[in-house]
Amino acid sequence: MRKLAAFTVSFALGICLAQYLLPERLLLPVAAVFFAAACLALLLPGLWRKRVLLVGTGLALALGWNWLYSYAVRAPLAALSGSEGTASMTLLEYAVPTDYGAKVTVKLEGVPLGKVVCYGGADLLDLEPGQTVAAQVKFQDSARLREDTITNFTAQGVFLLAYQRGDEAVYGEGSAGSPRWWPAHAARAMQNRVTALFDGDEAAFLSAILTGDTSGLSEEARSDLSEAGLSHILAVSGLHCGFLMTLILLLTGRHRHRLAAALALPVLMFYTLLTGASPSVVRACIMVVFVLAAPLFQRDSDPPTTLSAALFLILLANPFAAASISLQLSFGAMAGLLWLTPKLQDLLLGERPSGKVCRLLVSSLSATVGAMAFTVPLCAVYFGSLVLISPVSNLLCLTASSLVFTLGLGAVLASFLWVPLGTVIGFVPALLTRYILWISGVLASVPHHALYFTNPYLKYWLVFLYVLFAAAFFLRPKARRKYAVAGVLAAVSLAVTVRLGAPHYTRGGLDAYVLDVGQGESVLLTSGGKFALVDCGSRNSWYDAGGIAADHLATMGCGTLDYLILTHYDYDHISGVAELLARARVDTLLLPDVSDDAGARFRVELAARNHGVDIQYVEAETVYTLGESSLTIYPPGDVEGDNEQGLAVLCTYGDYDLLITGDRNMAAERQLIADHDLPDIEALVVGHHGSKSSTSKELLEALTPETGIISVGDNSYGHPTEDALRRLVLADVEIYRTDKQGTVHLSVN
Template sequence: MRKLATAAVSFSGALFMAHYLLPDHALLISAAVCAVLSLAGLLFRSDTRLRIFLVCLGLAAGFLWTDAYTALFFAPAKALNGKTESVTAVVTGYPGETDYGSKVTVSVRVPGRPSLKTQLYVYDAAPDLTPGNTIEFTGKFRLADTVYGENTDTFLSKGVFLSASLKGDITVTGAGASPRYIPAVLAHAVTEKLKEIFPADVSGFMRALIIGDTSGLSQDTALSGALSTTGTAHIIAVSGMNVAFLMGVLGVLIKNKRLLAAVGIPVVFLFMAVVGFMAPVTRAGIMQLFLLAAPLLKRETDGVTSLSASLLIILLFNPFAVGSAGLQLSFSATLGILLLTGKLYDWLERPLRDRKIYGHPLFRKPVRFVLGTLATTAGALVFSLPLIALHFGTVSLIAPLSNIAVLWAVELTFIGGIVAVAAAFLFAPAGAAAAFIVALPARFIVNAIIGLGRVPFAAVFTSNPAIAAWLVTAYLMLVVFVMLRARARQLLLPACLSLATLCLVLILTASFSDRRGLSVTALDVGQGQCIVVTSGSYTEVVDCGSTSGKDAGDILTKYLQSHGRTTIDLLVLTHYHEDHAGGVQEVLERNKVAALAVPDPSIDTGALPGEILELAADKGVRILTVTQDTRVNCGGETVTLYAPIGGSDENERGLAILCSEGGFDALITGDMSAGIERRLVAAERLPDIEVLIAGHHGSKTSTSDTLLSAVTPEVALISVGYNSYGHPAPETLQKLALAGIATYRTDRDGTVTVNAP
């Protein structure tokens, strides 16, 4: 019996139940119930008795630890929520840039309690701080369980309990040089060295691959989107693969097992510390430590035991880590590899073993690599795919091919990158020369992933309800066949049925989408706007941006692909503000766009207009600068682009768009003020419309009585998310209600679609 595994899984199971199912007040009661149930073990003998004890007491311990940890850390953080306080803290990381300034992680001292890890936001240039600095500052604190009004596990799962907005200045009261911050200093040095020696086109990828720093990928929207689409995001999630590469090199250099353990254990631990003890690498590192220690302790290693023990250790340090998508995916994928990959590989290789050509090394080695990659990918996906679909809404169909295409180069690039960095610290020219060579396979990986990500139906998305239903049905069939103890060959039946069903879903989705008349969709992009207008096979997008943490470009791309739309025939920008145009570059990178209609770029003094137009030109997109009213005929739909009609504010110098087909009309006014709306009504012959996209996210300064009286809409869509502006304004909502206009808002109703009858 796997005693440690049984206890660890029970303990971890209690933490998962506490996080997702049980209210806080039920934890102690649940612990008591489990403790009492453990007494049932006295009725049994031997292994059964022990198993009951381990399960029940493991559950009880998990509930108790969750309650205690909450009291120690979350309760003090909750006491600071919403308050502005002057505090003393210790800097635990280096400052980093944000869209609005900078941020730095600090540990806030709380009298009589453990320090609270806090993300401090500075709306200015990054302060000159280093790990170990003691600082004093005044900040407004908020619990880190909510971001832009939505609950999130992102910060709590990393042990960050608070966020704070700086009020005033930071005072450094102590330098500090504790050895505990050596890994952070080393990580920063490696990151800076990677920036220095690698070319800009692969620098971000190399930092993500080697050190887990994905900040450099945020600007590379084509790559970041393709990683998800192709099922290769695990490459940049520093995890078991990286640890295996590292130990593989040490294994080649050190043949003595005891010496390998003596060197490998501190190397693995240092590697975990340098990348910040992220859940995937910590899981892999602990399992590797078990593997290295087994010969020294004269014990056989057991994959399931070491996997469950690593989960136990991670959750002992932070029970809130159960909410981490990275942790869930890492453990589910590893469990699938441990339980299934060997069997899948054996099944795939068996028909080849008796073939004469298979005995030739030149043939056998590459075939084994392909079969091994297929078996590993399939094994990893069996348990992790539902979680990927749940967390990210993506099901990569091209993942097996993508991994075969690039994994051979990933090992070379990872090891080569480490060698290049080490050489750069010793002799800069040697590091630069090594980086030049390593950049070659790195470019291959990046370009291959981007190219594969553009393959039609490389991935499908659960935003299409039919895809979600298909995935659930496929797994139900798999479960039924497994419960019936079907043989490996018999499992081909549900696999083929699932594939045939998926093809049918994709064909029907594309077919029904092309047959519809005019359809207007307001995507839920948070505080921003992205409107999709379709008519038959024609696709028009108006605006794409968000300022509330949502990736508008990614949301749009997934929406279009899930509905079988591969081309944006016309992309229109009402104006260039971030909440309307911030996602456009990603849209241009990841989608085929035929034409782009924009207002005069000189209306905005920022860099965004120039960046968008330059990228569009590079992509061969036809650019139409609208300086006078323009009508575009697109099949059965007519799109009228109303040129800006004055105003001093950038919001007032944007475009308005009227989409018409038959007797169905939809009007989009961007962020126009009431005054400009009145000018529009006076200058143009606007028809009675069916759909109005409420101006400026429902602001009280837009959607005037004059406009409503002139166009008499039946439905109003408000594209809005969490904000501090009061959008949508009560006055606007009341105005729409009094006019008898059915109103839908994306912050409450999600993505909203209105179809022509």
């Protein structure tokens, strides 16, 4: 079995080399080198011959397979990028709504391999998997959106995006009635039953834990679960397969292994397809299949081999899945559970007998720490957070979540037979769901429940932590005392790290941060222990503007955000408000009192009222105190347009002035200069992300800024434009851009 593990691990390493390090033109030459090394291994003696042969062959096949897959699957789809024409597509799932209609994963007719995501009208929401749609579309490579390299599409086997042009589309029945789509229909039927049996976040939680659909969760519930370290409960994975296996064993009896295996294999495979076949649930399903099949072939189950074999099969199906965050977290957590958790249990329990409660606590703590050992660095890279409260939250909620899954599934299945029966059974999982959501909310409010890598020193502490415990592991003698000393050193150094974080952000009398939120804007101002945030939004879906702002506020030690100021109601200035309100206490919300046809103003006001935020409308020039600084808010002028009907903000500390104009155009800028007595300014947050219609010559000549910061990200508008950049250069303004420099920090002493 370990021979298989050596080969599969080598294959996985080869795929990672191909995905992260080697350019495509070098894949075959390097594969040839590895294969030659494997052949030369035949000349080596005994054990080394097998090892080098397995490792060399695995690496060579991985690189060759990655090249072949890219050539046969990705290249035909990527070749269509930039073209436009009529395409016939088959839906592979139910469509989901977007801000401008709907999107759905499809198979493109004439291209047998690879998938496409189609963005079209709301009519797609009425279609079923298997139905066809023919429409005029424009194609774009999914691996690179303009200047940004994107991996979340290719990791799912999606290599092309199709954007519908016009409203004309022809829909057909296709293979909608085929058994192939039964798992998707079953998932939709279960979601409908959950909605009928439960309400609000309870229904969303049940739908997520049973089918993997988290779209219905409120921002507050989603934020609380994430901040408490409980998001993994809803990410369908081995935990859920374990719940399902427990239910099957209860039904078949623990000693009827063949019956349990015969029932579990088709059930798990169907459930994997029902939940969307994410890497985490595919990994769990494959591992369970190996465990169940091993006795049938009179072989012992070897966890490392089953884990590596699962990884091999997933990467064989799609080498680009190596870049999947879900896959990396799932396999990292499982590796920690298999390797570290047993060692932690032995270390904590020792040889002395212990009671059931003690063993339960130790087991929960060991499992949580084991799973975190390899996932913490990944969470630091991808999410920028370290959830310290995880051991407590898992201890309090994992048992409850298993009952929610088991009884919730029972309630849903029973409701297909008789709805009142499902309602009765559903009372307990509904109660437990409320408990989990309540606990997550309580734990998320605990000070320092999580730390964020916006603290620049935290990454060094994390490296120190791993070096510290690695040294303790290899240090002799093997006594528990050395781990206790390492734990104390880690805790003390962490306290120092947290203590150093806040002063790093507040170096002067005024500190201004133009946050990197992609194509959007969010400016954080702090002075004298007071905080204000001007705008909070991004048009790029891979940026969480509210989370980014909340991370910075938490690292600064901000208990209350004194002012949240929204210049206007465009999505790229307000998309993160709900997440921000869910995570941070806000005292006052300042808004322009203008109409909004899209309903964004209503949603912002509703969210603010739900969180008890005082709403004030700025209708005249108003001055607010911000610690040692002042905020002057200018109301919208008479110029027509959504962008133009917005607020402008001047932050003043002594003789230093910073102006934020939102998305005002040149006409609105001229009116701002004419109607208000603005001073010469030192810094300007460049209007409308560097649009050619903003940052006029008149504004630059009147205010003479020395520094210009452009908040911009991946976009199709051409921001920042050459016209705007030229005007800034001619005005001798020093330019900074968040898409080039990241978050820009101005510190005024």
